[in-house]
Amino acid sequence: MGDNRKRFRFQLNIGFIVFIILFIYLTITIIVNLMKENVSVCRVEEGQIVNSASFTGVCIRDEEVVNASGNGYINFYVGEGDKVAKGGNIYLLNSNPPQSSNARNSENTGLNALAYGDIRDQVTVFARNYTDSQFSQVYSLASNLQSLSTEMVSAAKIQDYQANTGNGQVVQTVESGIVSYSYDGYENLAVESVTKEVLSGSKYELHQINPYTYIESGQPAYKLVHNHQWQIVIPLTADQASGLEDVTSVNLTFKKDNIETISDFRIHQGSDGIYGVLTLNDYMVRYISERYVDIEIVFEEAAGLKIPTSALLTKDFYQIPIEYLIQDNRSYEEGFYCERTNENGETVADFRTTGIYYRDNDYFYVSMDDFSLGDFIGKVNTGSEEERFRIGATGQLPGVYNVNKGYTQFEIVQILHKNSDYCIVTENLNYSVALYDNIVLNSETVTENQIVY
Secondary structure (H helix, E strand, O other), X not given: OOOOOOOOOOOOOHHHHHHHHHHHHHHHHHHHHHHOOOOOEEEOEEEEEEEEEEEEEEEEEEEEEEEOOOOEEEEEXXXXXXXXXXXXXXXXXXXXXXXXXXXXXXXXXXXXXXXXXXXXXXXHHHHHHOOHHHOOHHHHHHHHHXXXXXXXXXXXXXXXXXXXXXXXXXXXXXXXXXXXXXXXXXXXXXXXXXXXXHHHOOOOOOEEOOOOOEEOOOOEEEEEEEEEEEEEEEEXXXXXXXHOOOOOEEEEEEOOOOEEEEEEEEEEEOOOOEEEEEEEOOOOOOOOOOOEEEEEEEEXXXXXXXXXXXXXXXXXXXXXXXXXXXXXXXXXXXXXEEEXXXXXXXEEEEEEXXXXXXXXXXXXXXXXXXXXXXOEEEOXXXXXXXXXXXXXXXXXXXXXXXXXXXXXXXXXXXXXXXXOOEEEEXXXXXXXXXXXXXXXXXXXXXXXXXXXX
């Protein structure tokens, strides 16, 4: 009986084997990547950190309100914010009101293109800075426009007024100064009398002296500011006062017009809190009709390379006193002569220029990878223990992990300024980060020399 059984022979397929190997490799790669902790990387950019705060301050000037010397309809010779000399004409009083037709004609001729330009500028500045939380700015705008209109029409109207009313009384100033036609009862305010209630403005009321209104003797006719020096008093927290304790000048910005300037600064202990006093000699005329101003003060400002604080870490280094740095006679390179005992018990020395990361006033900070504990630093074969320094003391330096090469490398940073989120570090420092370097965002998630990609 013949053997009808079929024999099956397994034939080796190279393509199938290659497919299996690739499948296994891809599977392992996917599993490893899924199990691998994701390392976030960020790029070093240029930037700046500004530590600033906004305040509403109360203005203090050397000012006084001058009352009318008689009764009558008042009109002004001098515009808002203009300087008047001693004995100069300041206002006109007349017992008769102006004729409405002549007044209207004078008003039409008095408002020229320059006048309309000033009004437009005031409204533009207001619209750019207005916020609903500061609705009181509307009243300030109304006051400023009223002052502008007073200045614009008074010069033209006063001639017409004198021509039609011959019995007017011209009043001169007793002192020179800068003129304003608004008053608020705070003209005698001093730094020592500023309180939280004054700064709140809850009882503040501004009065405007308008031309061609009837005024009685003894009522306010104008306000005179005697010089350009003025002060702004702001409230401070205990932390702010502590940080400004040794500060004598600050950079400030008037938020209304975005004007930047520098002012003298001092801290005043008030009856109900701590206050900052800013003394200026500029821009008094610009804000002569305003008792409260919104300002921003820059406490600190630093520019350089900007990195997240989460990227920072510290690393230990050996410290070598700076007097042990020497220059090689042949190469003229600076470094250290390091004496050590080799495996055969022999004392050998070599000149090392690498691994020197940083220098402060007392020490060089050298890498623990390039120098060893117990090595001696000094001149070769001196035989004097006093001229040698034994490595042992350590110190820490801040730094980040650079991953430009695909693995983490520690690089030092010199911090110029730091807040809770970012820090500014020095550029062009040896063994430090450079612009556009890639660094680990969170230093706690990796270790040194770890492969990240």
